[in-house]
């Protein structure tokens with residue numbers, strides 16, 4: 001197992017390398033001269049040449065890449081062109097809202113979808129099953145921003161129960177933190193809930209037809225034990241895969257949700273950086289997100305072997 | 314007064330609900346009695362309702378369409394057809410256990426063997442987990458699994474088919490049930506392993522005094538194991554008697570057909586199945602009005618095709634449902 005983990009970690013290096021090359025080329029090959037952007041509208045040609053030299057943009061591409069990679073590995077992601085501050089620091093400031101929203105969204109989806117999917121499969125064809133599945137089609141087909149604006153208008157403006165927009169840090173005000181997260185979590189989470197509930201139902205339906213489920217019942221086990229210990233544990237590999245895919249898909253949804261609810265997270269940082277062509281920030285965000293993807297995938301793969309003893313490496 | 318049977322079926326009818334109209338009947342008016350320590354073999358071709366009979370006893374019919382449509386299932390006089398779900402859970406695995414045909418798929422692949430045996434004990438006897446695992450180990454020894462301490466912590470995929478069937482037996486007998494339903498426990502196994510498993514069932518039956526209903530295709534198995542034999546065809550009991558009565562004087566043409574299809578002992582092709590009688594079992598929704606076997610029977614008359622023959626006593630405990638057998642006086 002230990003050597004398997006080591007091999008898997010090594011196997012992520014080529015992926016990260018390819019990402020680094022693409023991110024590097026993104027800046028060098030994109031239209032518009034970064035030096036000109038930094039220099040501003042009133043710069044002379046000399047000013048621009050000066051900046052090019054400072055940034056190392058006048059050297060050969062390969063040399064630039066190696067220098068840049070060296071800086072990355074020592075934790076230097078460069079400075080924001082607009083704010084003139086280290087990129088990593090900017091990202092760190094924006095991490096809390098995004099991380100909080102992602103975690104509450106996944107927790108919301110998992111806690112709602114798995115019980116719903118299990119019950120729907122258990123009573124397949126009943127009205128409960130049909131109601132759950134109809135709801136999931138609905139949740140799946142309405143775009144996040146529509147749900148978001150609907151919730152904002154319906155709940156916050158009409159009834160004035162929950163804060164409409166913005167974000168409060170957990171460390172400053174735990175209650176305010178939670179209150180601000182409710183609407184964005186629901187808006188972003190419904191799609192994943194629907195997806196996960198359908199996958200759970202489908203895999204559970206298949207598992208409940210297996211012979212060993214009949215064996216479990218023939219032993220006199222009660223239904224909750226049959227469903228959770230015997231069926232859900234067997235159905236867990238596809239479910240965990242879907243959760244992993246959900247985390248990966250989440251990034252796009254987070255950008256939209258942060259805009260709708262005016263949350264100052266990574267999503268907002270990314271949009272601002274793209275609009276201002278703040279290349280170092282864009283690069284930094286892409287690298288961090290790619291790193292998270294790779295890590296999540298690794299974690300999911302390692303989880304499989306805990307869930308199913310037949311998976312051995 | 315005769316001893317009360319441990320298990321009795323009275324006119325059991327098992328059916329499947331269909332979308333439109335009348336349900337299809339898979340087991341029809343089946344009665345049987347099982348005495349303490351006795352082995353009753355149910356024989357018949359594929360699809361004649363043997364498994365559904367066993368599943369009806371435990372009320373584990375395929376959901377949501379399968380159901381008991383009539384009759385009684387008496388466990389020591391108490392009707393299980395009327396028991397609540399909670400009462401049935403107490404009975405399953407404790408008073409009545411079942412082992413299945415497919416040892417490869419009947420064990421849960423993601424739980425250890427020890428855990429699967431121990432949880433039965435825990436559910437029924439409420440012992441603490443260590444004691445339950447202790448019982449599981451003891452059961453693995455009883456079913457003669459080598460290195461039981463190691464096997465306890467292994468998963469089903471690490472065991473051969475024969476070993477898995479031993480585990481199934483260990484699991485079924487862990488709470489000392491009074492009735493064991495064995496649904497073709499050896500069909501999926503090699504010949505040599507088959508004999509070992511049957512020996513094991515017989516030894517454990519002698520030790521625990523359990524009554525056994527053994528479902529099989531194989532008349533060789535019947536000859537070896539049965540006290541009494543029940544022959545089923547298309548959901549009906551067509552013949553019943555002691556093993557001597559059935560083998561010495563099979564009365565129903567279907568039973569005779571099964572006997573002729575049986576390879577002679579020692580002829581090498583021991584595993585040949587019973588489907589050598591010409592024709593097939595009629596589908597559930599296409600059963601003829603008279604005797605179900607008439608379309609395949611060389612002796613069939615017009616009467617056979619129109620009127621269902623009743624079960625008729627042939628002396629002793631022997632009875633058969635055939636106009637040509639004892640039914641001539643009717």
Ligand SMILES: Nc1ncnc2c1ncn2[C@@H]1O[C@H](COP(=O)(O)OP(=O)(O)OP(=O)(O)O)[C@@H](O)[C@H]1O
Nearest residue numbers: 329339357358359360361362363364365366375597
């Ligand atoms: N879930 C189901 N839905 C509809 N019909 C079913 C279902 N399960 C079984 N049947 C039908 O009921 C009949 C009896 O089935 P059963 O499984 O009891 O046969 P069997 O005698 O055990 O055969 P085998 O020797 O192949 O195990 C068959 O004709 C089968 O097609």
Ligand SMILES: [Mg+2]
Nearest residue numbers: 363364365496
């Ligand atoms: Mg069967």
